Amino acid sequence: MSKSCSSVLLILGLGLVGLPGCGPEREEGPVVARVGDAALTVAQLDNQIPDSDMAEAQRRLFVENWVRRELLYQEALAREVDETARVRQLVEQTRRDLVIAAFVDDLFGDRQIEVSEPDVERYYHLHADDFRRPDAEIRAQHILLGSRRDATSLRDELLRGAIFEDKVRDLSTDRETNTIGGDLGYFTADDRPEIWEACAGTGPGQLCRLVSLDGSYHIVRLTDRKESATVRDLTEPTVREQILEALVRETHRERLDELVNGLRTGHTWSIDETRLAGP
Structure with missing residues (x-):
């Protein structure tokens, strides 16, 4: 069994899921919604919702949420909220997180993680209480x-x-x-x-x-x-999938720790323990 390492954002804990920000410079093709100069094209909508079977009501909800978000964003810009120190700090932190995610993805994104059946069984028996x-x-x-x-x-x-x-x-x-x-x-x-x-x-x-x-x-x-409190069987698909995901996350962490430990030896860094302890 193998799993891809492509979901690096999950490793870093970045919950950066959002609607597309569509300014006038990105307008290509038929437009489904506008707010001022910003536009949401049909192509962008289809890219965000690839499931062609999704009900019209769900697509409408997505578009209405885009309009709501864009209205708030444009009003925030008009009030120069983006110029505040707090927002600048958040933007910089997000930028750093994305750069780190892209860097790690470049290193590990194409590497497969092999999960053996003995590994699955070992995890299952060691964490039996998790499956009660x-x-x-x-x-x-x-x-x-x-x-x-x-x-x-x-x-x-x-x-x-x-x-x-x-x-x-x-x-x-x-x-x-x-x-x-x-x-x-x-x-x-x-x-x-x-x-x-x-x-x-x-x-x-x-x-x-x-x-x-x-x-x-x-x-x-x-x-x-x-009965309640009985342990789910390893043959149940949800149990096996849960174990595979846990083992993949564990391998991700190990690879990331190995990378960081290597960087520690090649860079100058320090932690002031006295200041860390506080007053």
């Missing part, structure tokens, strides 16, 4: 259908011995799960209250009561139950 369930969970499969008649008929077929996974593949309208046996993963009562309630008193491998939700019908089969 705070609440009871169940795991279930489902088949999503559009009508009660179809759902009732299919549920009867399943009770007579039809293969659940085959029916999921052939009939379920849930595109996110119909290729993985309808698996919903583990969830709590708060995550999916209607399905949780329908599975009350049901044992693993049994069909739950039919669930009507948002105009559709769920045929649900319980596959597992886990």
